[in-house]
Amino acid sequence: MAISDGGRSLSGTVGHSAPPLRQQSVAFRLAVSLFVVLSLATGATIFAAYSYGRTAADEAFDEVLAGAAGMIMERVFVVDGETVADVPTSAFDLLSLGGRERVFYRIVLPGGQTLTGYDDLTLPPDREGQSGPFGYSTSLAGVPLRAMIVTKPLAERSVTGNVNVIVAHTRNSRNILAREITTRAVAVIAAAGLAIFVLAIFVLRYAMRPLERVEAAILTRRSSDLSPFAMDAPREVSALVGAINHFMGRLDRRVNSMQAFVADAAHQLRTPITALLAQTDLALNERDTERLKVLHRRIRSRAIGLNRLTNQLLSHALVTHRADSETLTELDLRRVAIEAEREFRLTTERETPAVMLDLEEEPVLVTGDSFSLKEAVKNLLNNAVSHGKPPLRLHAGHTGNGLPDIRVFDCGDGMSAEYEDTIGRRFQRDASKTESAGLGLAIVKEVADFHGASLYTQRQDGMFSIGFRFPKPDGKTA
Numbered sequence: 168m169a170i171s172d173g174g175r176s177l178s179g180t181v182g183h184s185a186p187p188l189r190q191q192s193v194a195f196r197l198a199v200s201l202f203v204v205l206s207l208a209t210g211a212t213i214f215a216a217y218s219y220g221r222t223a224a225d226e227a228f229d230e231v232l233a234g235a236a237g238m239i240m241e242r243v244f245v246v247d248g249e250t251v252a253d254v255p256t257s258a259f260d261l262l263s264l265g266g267r268e269r270v271f272y273r274i275v276l277p278g279g280q281t282l283t284g285y286d287d288l289t290l291p292p293d294r295e296g297q298s299g300p301f302g303y304s305t306s307l308a309g310v311p312l313r314a315m316i317v318t319k320p321l322a323e324r325s326v327t328g329n330v331n332v333i334v335a336h337t338r339n340s341r342n343i344l345a346r347e348i349t350t351r352a353v354a355v356i357a358a359a360g361l362a363i364f365v366l367a368i369f370v371l372r373y374a375m376r377p378l379e380r381v382e383a384a385i386l387t388r389r390s391s392d393l394s395p396f397a398m399d400a401p402r403e404v405s406a407l408v409g410a411i412n413h414f415m416g417r418l419d420r421r422v423n424s425m426q427a428f429v430a431d432a433a434h435q436l437r438t439p440i441t442a443l444l445a446q447t448d449l450a451l452n453e454r455d456t457e458r459l460k461v462l463h464r465r466i467r468s469r470a471i472g473l474n475r476l477t478n479q480l481l482s483h484a485l486v487t488h489r490a491d492s493e494t495l496t497e498l499d500l501r502r503v504a505i506e507a508e509r510e511f512r513l514t515t516e517r518e519t520p521a522v523m524l525d526l527e528e529e530p531v532l533v534t535g536d537s538f539s540l541k542e543a544v545k546n547l548l549n550n551a552v553s554h555g556k557p558p559l560r561l562h563a564g565h566t567g568n569g570l571p572d573i574r575v576f577d578c579g580d581g582m583s584a585e586y587e588d589t590i591g592r593r594f595q596r597d598a599s600k601t602e603s604a605g606l607g608l609a610i611v612k613e614v615a616d617f618h619g620a621s622l623y624t625q626r627q628d629g630m631f632s633i634g635f636r637f638p639k640p641d642g643k644t645a
Contacts, residue, residue: 197371201364202364220347223348224340228344232315232336234261235334236258239317240330250330258334271307275333276328276330288305290333291303299317302314312337316332318332319332381411393418395415396411443470446466501530501563507544508544520552525564539618542610543635555578556577556579559576561576570637570639574634575632608622621635
């Protein structure tokens with residue numbers, strides 16, 4: 168039979184703790200996030216405006232270049248077998264409308280020779296599939312230019328092919344127009360962005376008012392007041408208020424439970440301590456040897472009961488604390504049974520009856536807290552030793568419905584039906600058992616509730632058993 172279980176290691180550091188970091192407010196984070204988003208949006212809009220300004224400027228000036236190239240192309244003729252050109256002044260007048268730019272032109276014959284103009288004014292590298300005027304960027308003597316080419320086919324006896332007219336000018340006016348368009352757009356965008364940011368700050372302050380009301384309600388409340396908040400708030404803040412109310416409800420139940428536990432513990436401790444002191448006083452004044460032995464046995468019995476009560480009070484407090492703080496992990500109930508039986512055997516007297524382990528061959532996996540489960544099993548064993556009869560058997564396996572369970576068997580008569588109806592109540596015990604602390608089954612009940620398990624008893628084949636079974640994976644018990 169192979170049994171596996173996981174373990175945990177705790178580590179810590181000793182020294183001065185670092186001072187808490189100053190937390191930024193939600194309003195500040197939202198304002199910074201809004202500023203970043205608006206900055207990115209403004210930057211993208213400015214880039215788009217600049218691109219639009221460049222495109223608009225190119226389209227406007229390209230129309231001027233295309234018009235001038237068309238005028239020049241209309242004055243290209245074939246006379247007496249030769250191609251001649253009469254460049255009109257109106258073309259240059261049209262180019263002057265584009266501003267004070269340096270103007271260049273070139274007329275290229277079908278063979279690639281320059282009829283007139285600047286030989287260094289290059290043709291576009293690739294014009295396949297283009298018809299009509301075609302604009303492109305080029306340079307002349309290191310000066311960037313914008314050029315427009317117009318093509319006209321000639322079909323004369325002496326001249327056949329395409330004549331190209333190229334007109335170009337510098338880009339100063341284009342750049343100025345693009346900057347003007349961009350500057351105006353940026354001014355409008357910046358003003359709109361600033362207005363949106365300022366308005367968003369006011370809206371943010373208005374939206375944060377419900378949180379300020381929650382803060383004021385918490386700060387003005389008395390420390391002993393753990394009742395839930397009741398206030399009108401937006402849905403998002405209502406979720407926060409609900410979470411606070413849920414936490415305060417858990418805290419209120421925890422405080423009430425601890426107060427009741429402390430009150431009960433004080434009452435339960437006071438009685439055995441008083442009785443122990445009274446019997447001690449009697450022993451001090453007793454001169455009869457036989458009577459003194461009787462008092463010593465009573466004192467020892469009271470001391471054992473007080474020791475058991477103290478240990479179970481500490482165990483109960485620890486289990487209660489772990490129920491709210493520990494993270495449940497997957498574990499094997501067989502391992503829990505083995506370790507609980509070993510710890511029980513090491514902490515009890517020699518004459519305590521032996522416990523037989525009854526474990527299934529396959530793992531009995533549940534999700535739980537190993538320490539709390541072992542404490543519960545040890546209390547079940549102690550209850551069987553105190554109130555049952557040997558032989559004792561510790562079982563870890565599955566019920567007939569396939570539910571994981573762990574329980575303790577003994578050959579005693581079990582508990583009465585009246586006692587079973589109130590099983591798990593603190594400080595409930597058999598009046599004839601003066602050594603009983605009355606907390607064993609209360610601890611078992613609390614551990615079972617913590618794990619979503621059910622505490623149950625059973626009589627079968629002359630044996631009485633008590634234990635708890637875990638729910639199915641879907642959370643339902645059978």
